Amino acid sequence: MEATIALAGNPNSGKTTLFNELTGARQHVGNYPGVTVEKKQGIYAGNGYKFQVIDLPGTYSLTAYSLEEVVARDYLVNEKPGMVVNIVDASNLERNLYLTLQFMEMGIPVCIALNMMDVAKTRGIEINAEKLSDLLGIPVVPTVARSGKGKKELMEAVAGNVSRSAPAPLSISYGGDINTALDEMEGDINAQSFLTDRYPARWVALKYLEKDEQIVDLGQKEDPSFSQKIESVVQKVSDHLSDTLDTYPEAMIADQRYGYIHAITKQGVIKHSRHQNRLRLSDKMDKVLTNRFLGPIIMVAVLMGLYRFTFTYSEMPVDWCERFFGWLGGVAEANLPGGLLKSLVISGVIDGVGGVLGFVPLIMFMFFGISILEDSGYLARVAFMLDRVFRIFGLHGSSVMAFIVSGGIAGGCAVPGVMATRTLRSPKERLATLLTVPFMNCGAKLPVFALLVAAFFAENEAIVMLIITLIAWLGALLVAKLLRTTVIKGESTPFVMELPPYRLPTFKGLFIHTWERTWQYIRKAGTVILGISIILWAMMTYPGLPESQARRFEEKRAALLTSVPPSIVNDVTSAGEDRGLSPRAEEIKDQLMTIDFQEAESALRHSLAGRIGTTLEGLTALAGFDWRTNIALVGGFAAKEVVVSTLGTAYSLGDVDPEETGSLSKTLVNAPGWSPLTAFSLIIFTIFYAPCFVAVVCIAREAGSWKWGAFSMVFNTIIAFSLSVAVYQAGSLLGY
Ligand code: GDP
Ligand code: MG
Numbered sequence: 001m002e003a004t005i006a007l008a009g010n011p012n013s014g015k016t017t018l019f020n021e022l023t024g025a026r027q028h029v030g031n032y033p034g035v036t037v038e039k040k041q042g043i044y045a046g047n048g049y050k051f052q053v054i055d056l057p058g059t060y061s062l063t064a065y066s067l068e069e070v071v072a073r074d075y076l077v078n079e080k081p082g083m084v085v086n087i088v089d090a091s092n093l094e095r096n097l098y099l100t101l102q103f104m105e106m107g108i109p110v111c112i113a114l115n116m117m118d119v120a121k122t123r124g125i126e127i128n129a130e131k132l133s134d135l136l137g138i139p140v141v142p143t144v145a146r147s148g149k150g151k152k153e154l155m156e157a158v159a160g161n162v163s164r165s166a167p168a169p170l171s172i173s174y175g176g177d178i179n180t181a182l183d184e185m186e187g188d189i190n191a192q193s194f195l196t197d198r199y200p201a202r203w204v205a206l207k208y209l210e211k212d213e214q215i216v217d218l219g220q221k222e223d224p225s226f227s228q229k230i231e232s233v234v235q236k237v238s239d240h241l242s243d244t245l246d247t248y249p250e251a252m253i254a255d256q257r258y259g260y261i262h263a264i265t266k267q268g269v270i271k272h273s274r275h276q277n278r279l280r281l282s283d284k285m286d287k288v289l290t291n292r293f294l295g296p297i298i299m300v301a302v303l304m305g306l307y308r309f310t311f312t313y314s315e316m317p318v319d320w321c322e323r324f325f326g327w328l329g330g331v332a333e334a335n336l337p338g339g340l341l342k343s344l345v346i347s348g349v350i351d352g353v354g355g356v357l358g359f360v361p362l363i364m365f366m367f368f369g370i371s372i373l374e375d376s377g378y379l380a381r382v383a384f385m386l387d388r389v390f391r392i393f394g395l396h397g398s399s400v401m402a403f404i405v406s407g408g409i410a411g412g413c414a415v416p417g418v419m420a421t422r423t424l425r426s427p428k429e430r431l432a433t434l435l436t437v438p439f440m441n442c443g444a445k446l447p448v449f450a451l452l453v454a455a456f457f458a459e460n461e462a463i464v465m466l467i468i469t470l471i472a473w474l475g476a477l478l479v480a481k482l483l484r485t486t487v488i489k490g491e492s493t494p495f496v497m498e499l500p501p502y503r504l505p506t507f508k509g510l511f512i513h514t515w516e517r518t519w520q521y522i523r524k525a526g527t528v529i530l531g532i533s534i535i536l537w538a539m540m541t542y543p544g545l546p547e548s549q550a551r552r553f554e555e556k557r558a559a560l561l562t563s564v565p566p567s568i569v570n571d572v573t574s575a576g577e578d579r580g581l582s583p584r585a586e587e588i589k590d591q592l593m594t595i596d597f598q599e600a601e602s603a604l605r606h607s608l609a610g611r612i613g614t615t616l617e618g619l620t621a622l623a624g625f626d627w628r629t630n631i632a633l634v635g636g637f638a639a640k641e642v643v644v645s646t647l648g649t650a651y652s653l654g655d656v657d658p659e660e661t662g663s664l665s666k667t668l669v670n671a672p673g674w675s676p677l678t679a680f681s682l683i684i685f686t687i688f689y690a691p692c693f694v695a696v697v698c699i700a701r702e703a704g705s706w707k708w709g710a711f712s713m714v715f716n717t718i719i720a721f722s723l724s725v726a727v728y729q730a731g732s733l734l735g736y
Contacts, residue, residue, distance in 0.1 A: 005162070006056050007019055010087075012089070018145040021148045022042070023042025049158075054081065082109070086100050091116050093269075094258065106199070111139040113141055114132075139158075141157050194230075244506065245503070259499045263499045290384055306366070307462040307466055352646070352649045355644045355664055367513070371513040383397075396433070405420045411442070413442050413443055414440065415695055417442075418699055435479075452682060453679075550599070609631045610631070624678040625678075677728060681728040685721065
């Protein structure tokens with residue numbers, strides 16, 4: 001075997017010393033073609049192995065900031081050595097690992113020579129090489145180049161790994177904004193096969209973000225217009241970062257890399273036997289905030305505070321919104337001619353979309369709170385703490401971020417959540433994660449919960465919201481455990497979690513992040529939800545009552561009116577306001593309204609959606625859902641917000657006096673068949689049942705098979721239904 005190995009590392013890490021130690025006399029010195037950078041080559045022969053060894057120029061990074069970096073990188077890309085031996089100065093570990101990460105991000109096979117172990121020791125630094133190797137997933141061999149110690153073990157490790165196929169490029173999370181941009185660029189670059197014959201797509205994207213001159217030049221030559229397109233994405237995220245966090249991509253990327261490294265080293269990799277390490281401010285804060293005992297308590301208090309903040313301060317504006325849509329409905333009622341158009345506008349559009357839009361203030365407050373947690377870096381700590389728990393359930397540290405993105409705290413979306421699982425390297429852990437993230441409380445489920453909580457648990461909104469969140473997590477984790485012990489069995493892999501330094505969020509940043517998410521919500525209500533709302537309205541309106549039945553109600557009304565004196569009839573039919581109605585007239589009016597209500601209800605039952613709802617009722621009654629709720633839940637397969645809009649439409653179609661109805665939550669409280677228990681059962685069902693259609697498509701795509709998309713729909717709905725039935729039946733037995 002004569003593989004080539006390249007020695008790489010920071011200047012003064014001991015490369016040349018090790019190179020001389022390995023190659024002895026068998027070496028020669030030249031220059032890299034075209035540049036005056038020294039190129040040393042030699043042969044290692046010993047204990048049965050023979051390798052070509054190259055001493056690469058010393059570099060701190062692999063971005064084209066200097067000639068040395070360009071030379072080293074070009075060599076790696078063009079010559080593709082069998083293995084890079086990364087010489088790492090153990091007495092300065094975190095700084096040196098920065099380069100290591102970049103090899104890994106390029107998907108280059110790498111092994112670490114943990115050099116200067118003697119220096120580290122005299123400085124009171126103890127390093128656990130095995131742990132480091134586990135966490136990074138690459139071989140790590142302690143060496144002292146000057147005395148040749150560890151040389152043999154190092155070559156053993158190289159020989160044992162050199163013939164392996166190249167590892168998948170490491171994917172680090174660079175924070176929400178950059179991740180989103182990276183995902184977008186990576187997709188485009190792959191689709192265009194832009195430079196992908198030489199470099200991994202994500203790496204190219206990363207270099208564009210880092211403004212790597214060499215790669216950008218290369219890209220511009222390769223495909224000028226496409227390069228332009230990528231540069232404009234970079235410009236966008238640069239502007240965005242400067243607006244929101246007062247930083248720029250390169251700084252953010254470096255921060256996150258060091259965060260990643262720090263997260264590794266703090267897991268028992270480095271031990272300082274003397275208290276000489278200066279604690280950075282972030283570390284000091286972490287001592288408290290991620291403390292084993294205090295951390296979780298603080299975390300629950302913070303979440304509780306978030307919910308309390310959201311519900312308390314959004315109450316008034318939500319009320320204004322509801323009043324506004326109520327008023328709008330009234331205006332439409334008074335000004336539109338009766339008939340289908342009026343029904344469409346009031347029941348389909350205003351009550352449907354209005355129900356969803358009414359929650360905009362609440363969503364906005366929630367997102368504002370979450371932006372604070374995210375921009376300050378606390379959210380990453382939440383992930384870090386939950387990570388310990390995750391491993392118990394067969395998931396991985398990187399799963400946590402996916403859960404949080406999907407709405408682990410509240411108000412995310414399963415679609416980016418499912419995409420975020422791409423950072424998981426083990427396919428099984430990834431599958432288990434992407435199948436369970438839809439259980440989180442995404443932004444679309446929020447209005448459903450908010451509606452039901454406001455109606456039935458108004459006293460304890462924040463607590464109930466916290467309970468809902470905990471149920472979602474517990475359910476997701478238990479299901480993950482179930483999956484990991486049955487259909488997706490397998491070993492768990494070590495995890496690493498990035499901890500960027502804490503930073504003070506900027507006000508401008510908070511507002512921009514809040515507004516972006518709120519606007520997404522509003523736009524969805526105005527487009528997708530509006531469309532579905534209208535379709536469902538049509539399903540709830542057609543086919544209309546058959547002539548004969550409609551005539552029966554007409555006859556009933558006529559019969560009622562002929563049975564009383566004409567003066568009363570006159571009073572009842574003409575009076576807009578019920579001022580001065582005699583008790584007798586009042587009674588007649590009520591009876592008339594009852595007939596109207598019965599007619600509206602039979603019409604709804606007779607409609608297509610009504611028939612579906614009533615057919616399912618036999619089954620869903622076990623969980624306390626009547627036919628109207630069924631209609632809403634069926635609509636929720638398209639998008640969860642639709643549950644609210646459909647309930648709005650269903651109750652307004654079955655309603656005869658819109659002027660008297662207040663908000664939908666009040667309507668529900670007074671509606672027959674509704675109780676806190678029914679509401680709770682519906683909440684449970686909403687947490688767990690099939691992901692919305694878009695999420696299912698995304699799951700199928702990311703899992704690589706339609707089978708898993710179908711699985712998530714069927715499996716989740718079965719789980720949801722079983723839990724709701726259990727809750728409802730147990731609750732009924734206990735007399736709730
Ligand atoms: P390069 O810049 O990476 O090529 O580093 P060199 O090989 O020139 O080494 C830099 C200095 O570190 C030299 O003075 C070496 O003697 C010294 N050195 C290299 N490896 C070790 C080691 O393991 N322990 C100690 N104490 N010194 C080392
Ligand atoms: Mg040297």
